[in-house]
Amino acid sequence: MSEIYRASTTAPVNIAVIKYWGKRDPKLNLPTNSSLSVTLSQNDLRTHTTASCSPSYPSEDTLLLNGSPQDVSGARTQACFRELRALRKELEDKDGSLPKLSSYPLKIVSENNFPTAAGLASSAAGFAALVRAIANLYELPASPTDLSRIARQGSGSACRSLFGGYVGWEQGTAQDGSDSVAFQVAPASHWPNMRAIILVVSAAKKGVSSTTGMQTTVATSSLFSARANETVPRRMKEMQEAVQNKDFESFAKTTMVDSNSFHATCLDTYPPIFYLNDVSRAAIKVVEAINAAAGKIIAAYTFDAGPNAVIYYLEENEKDVAGLFKVALGEKEGWAVQRGEAVQANSAALDKVQQDAGVAVDLLKEGVSRIILTGVGEGPVKTDESLINEKGEPVSSA
């Protein structure tokens, strides 16, 4: 029997605080503006991927995600496979003793530790893990920056999941996308007390896909170019400074206004795109009330292309942010984990916001289906835990 080559990694989810929206080159996933995100802890949210290859595998590349076969014939997945194989081929050409892995079919098995039903964009973690796992399999000397260039072609925001901590994605100017890569603004250890609570909103149905949506925005929004060309460049600087200085108020303010700006350009699209619903608006209202009660900004909301609220706060304010939601939302899936049990329910905090945001609290309680507690975390981590056994068969983790 031919040898089975295997390598595994985990990769994190990231949630942007300066949003990526709009492609200047849809094929290469080159963005119209730079963006910046916080990489979230893989204890709470991660994709675990094993990449494997063997001359004995059936000739088609395959990908199994959470037990379901995925279509890998799409241009994006193909671009990642092609680029990684080309890098492996270079190594093989230089050193004839290396096994010709680039010519073997790939078998990839991937699992998320969070339910798809959570409605979290898992493509960032997914493509980051896929690229990192194949790079490990091929023993490429590629840096996270190099890999970010490849992962970007799978899913734009995936490039930011190649790094931990606070991560930028430089839009770049080169036509071939060579300078459109991720970079680490600061490692998680620089500002380790950043926390996030995700309020998962029960959405009636999936809205407009982000790929379609962002290109409609580019084509039709009259306000979009002001965002891409003026607003975001300024905010990228402000945000990097805020992270360097660990200035939460500045970080939070910029996070909130940038989320609003992004959703404003969605609304300015024709036909308009709405990702925020009344429950999302209620989350904004409650965050505003939390900050008003604190007399300063201790919580920041941000929303991706969906109604779920991600609320950033610092560990030292957990009682006034997560503690409030623990009382306000009552029993929800997500509290019964270690991090959730550690949160102290804080009725006094809820009392303070009731007058300002009583209706909003009721709406949230009704509209939020589960919560996820997490915080800033590390980039992809190599693991020996393989999702493919020695015989080349998928096995389940856990």
Add this chain to the structure above:
Amino acid sequence: MSEIYRASTTAPVNIAVIKYWGKRDPKLNLPTNSSLSVTLSQNDLRTHTTASCSPSYPSEDTLLLNGSPQDVSGARTQACFRELRALRKELEDKDGSLPKLSSYPLKIVSENNFPTAAGLASSAAGFAALVRAIANLYELPASPTDLSRIARQGSGSACRSLFGGYVGWEQGTAQDGSDSVAFQVAPASHWPNMRAIILVVSAAKKGVSSTTGMQTTVATSSLFSARANETVPRRMKEMQEAVQNKDFESFAKTTMVDSNSFHATCLDTYPPIFYLNDVSRAAIKVVEAINAAAGKIIAAYTFDAGPNAVIYYLEENEKDVAGLFKVALGEKEGWAVQRGEAVQANSAALDKVQQDAGVAVDLLKEGVSRIILTGVGEGPVKTDESLINEKGEPVSSA
């Protein structure tokens, strides 16, 4: 007994299709961009105002609106009174035989033919009627343009209610606001078949006032200047052409994108301002489905600073627009009037949009409290029906 002088007028509501949002001079109500509206028929929505003065009246100016005394000490009402008195004084100074009305206290009585509960911005009709009635009382030779300059100081959009039909408000450039006046783009007779259905949404509570809201937008939205300086000037031209050419598709498209643009800058405000709620979004969705079913644009939504949808359409498409809402919304206050009874319920039209917008139809049915059917109409009309009797006492119209 001293003589009682009286004059009465009615004035219309207008709903903008290019929105006014942002003041460059809050005191003079000078806008940051031009705007354009459709004056709505006074059969359906109007303010009826009688202005009266007499040396025998108590020395304070008074205003009774729908039977309730109003505060007239505010700078805006005072500006209108002052400007109108000054014009009267000029006449009196030129012709010594004229009674000195400018020196007499004013007593004004005003009534709306629509419930305040409808949540319609009534200040436009209110100030237009107030200014027109006093101008009539003073027998001023002032043109609607002159009066629009005065009414604007009461409430910005009131200037557009001095004209019927399709009305622009030129932002002007003069510091004193002398060139910030309304003008008629076309009379109602030019394009008389323009109809509107207003879906009144039961709002939990009143949001941010438009005066506060628009100045926060000017101060904090990074996208606002692109709207005011680039987007609106272009759309003002497009809209005037659409009206001149009676080109409904162009009129409708521009109406919808401008409403979206306005609400986008509200969302881009910090803290964000939301006037649209899930019911408003449902109205947008249903209009999109109506247009998709028709294969062309036959309906256009627009939203002022609140959740109510105003949907413009042409009389010839009444069956496919109002007829659909008659079936979709079921029994609602507003159908049991002459115009409402004339609308043919159209189940076939509803069937066509059910697949695209079934959830939205349900949300609308639940969230819309009443409807108002109306259409393009005339400007202020002088009337002999007085709300003040010969003795200077308020009487009800009825």
